[in-house]
Every structure is written in structure tokens, then in C-alpha cells.
Amino acid sequence: MATLSSWTSRLLDLLLPRLCGGCRRELAHDRPDPLCGECLRRLRPAAAPLRRCGNLPVWGVYVYEPPLSELIHAFKYDGRQGIGGTLGAWMAGFMPLLGLETMDAVVPVPLHPARLQERGFNQSAILASAVAASAGVPMLDLLERHRRTKPQWRLGRQERADNVRGAFRPALRAGAGDARGLRLTLVDDVCTTGGTLVECAEALRSAGAASVQGFVLALD
Numbered sequence: 276m277a278t279l280s281s282w283t284s285r286l287l288d289l290l291l292p293r294l295c296g297g298c299r300r301e302l303a304h305d306r307p308d309p310l311c312g313e314c315l316r317r318l319r320p321a322a323a324p325l326r327r328c329g330n331l332p333v334w335g336v337y338v339y340e341p342p343l344s345e346l347i348h349a350f351k352y353d354g355r356q357g358i359g360g361t362l363g364a365w366m367a368g369f370m371p372l373l374g375l376e377t378m379d380a381v382v383p384v385p386l387h388p389a390r391l392q393e394r395g396f397n398q399s400a401i402l403a404s405a406v407a408a409s410a411g412v413p414m415l416d417l418l419e420r421h422r423r424t425k426p427q428w429r430l431g432r433q434e435r436a437d438n439v440r441g442a443f444r445p446a447l448r449a450g451a452g453d454a455r456g457l458r459l460t461l462v463d464d465v466c467t468t469g470g471t472l473v474e475c476a477e478a479l480r481s482a483g484a485a486s487v488q489g490f491v492l493a494l495d
């Protein structure tokens with residue numbers, strides 16, 4: 276859904292000098308990446324890309340640390356929506372390596388409608404659409420966040436679990452799609468305790484999904 280703020284953010288992406296999302300140095304105009312060469316080389320692939328969060332397997336590409344953590348912050352909170360395409364392409368690029376290509380559909384972790392209105396875009400949906408395109412499957416908005424939650428990064432471990440408990444449910448709106456019998460890949464930007472992904476997976480299983488795995492850009 277394109278909102279006024281997402282259009283404004285795209286316009287700003289085009290007009291402002293492009294700064295490296297890691298070190299804020301100015302980037303060459305023809306540089307496709309949102310990081311300078313030096314920061315790009317500092318990205319560290321996760322040594323153990325598979326994490327178990329309860330009964331949910333979660334795959335992650337990179338370690339959540341600077342400059343990637345700064346880049347993700349710029350993407351989500353500074354409205355630099357254009358960064359999302361690159362981050363999604365990085366995730367897609369790792370899929371063959373992780374053996375992550377067998378799935379029926381990709382599901383983004385949803386934002387609460389009020390948060391979506393504020394931000395203008397769902398960062399997880401931008402990543403998920405790149406993952407879905409790479410796997411040759413549809414992206415389905417099968418979930419909704421029906422309770423507003425606090426940002427997880429502000430909370431301690433136990434508070435995080437409480438914060439998101441029961442916050443997600445199968446999407447009720449017409450045309451949302453049907454999870455029954457599908458092998459689903461849930462996509463989010465960062466996995467810390469896995470609380471959000473575990474709650475989302477629970478909602479998808481309750482809607483009849485055959486299997487659920489998580490896939491994130493960064494493991495914290």
C-alpha cells in the first residue's frame with residue numbers, strides 16, 4: 276500500500292545525497308549498495324545460521340551488529356525505504372546456500388495498522404517480497420497484528436515474550452489467503468529472542484499451515 280509518507284520517503288531517497296548506512300560517508304551516485312565498500316566488507320555472515328526458537332527453526336543471514344544494525348535502523352526508522360530492496364536481495368542471495376528454496380509461500384511479519392500508517396511501509400513485507408520472488412512463490416499476508424506492541428528492542432528477554440504474546444492472528448479480511456496445507460516461510464528483519472516469530476508461527480499453525488520456518492536478515 277503506497278501512502279503519502281512512503282512516496283515522500285522515495286522522493287527523499289532520490290533527492291538527498293546518498294550516505295553510507297554504516298559510516299555516513301557520502302556514496303558515489305552510481306553505487307548500487309547502501310553501504311560503502313569498507314562497510315560492506317565488515318558484514319559478517321552468521322557462523323551458525325540455524326537457530327531454534329521453541330519449536331520454530333529460524334534461519335538468519337548476518338550477525339546483527341554495526342554496520343548492518345545501523346543500516347536496518349535507517350531502513351526502518353529514518354524512512355529510507357529504498358534500502359529494503361538491497362537487504363531483500365542479500366537475503367535472496369543466501370537462499371541456495373542455506374537450502375531454503377522449498378516452500379509454498381512467504382509470509383511477512385505484519386505491523387499493527389496504526390504503525391503501518393505512521394511508517395508508510397512494512398519493512399518485513401519489502402524483504403519478504405524479494406524472498407518470494409527468488410523462491411518463485413507468492414507472498415501472502417496471512418497474518419495480522421491485532422494488538423499494538425512496544426518495540427521489542429526496548430525490552431528485556433521476559434518482557435519481550437509478554438509483549439508479543441497473543442498479538443498476532445490469522446488475517447480475517449476477505450481475500451487474505453488460506454494457510455491450510457502450506458509450507459510457509461515467515462520473514463522478518465531481525466531475530467533476537469524469536470518471540471515475535473514464534474507467536475506468528477503459532478497463528479499460522481492454528482490456521483492449518485503444514486510447516487513453518489523463520490527467515491531473517493540478521494540474528495542478534
Ligand SMILES: [Zn+2]
Pocket residue numbers: 295296297298299300310311312313314315
Ligand atoms: Zn561506510
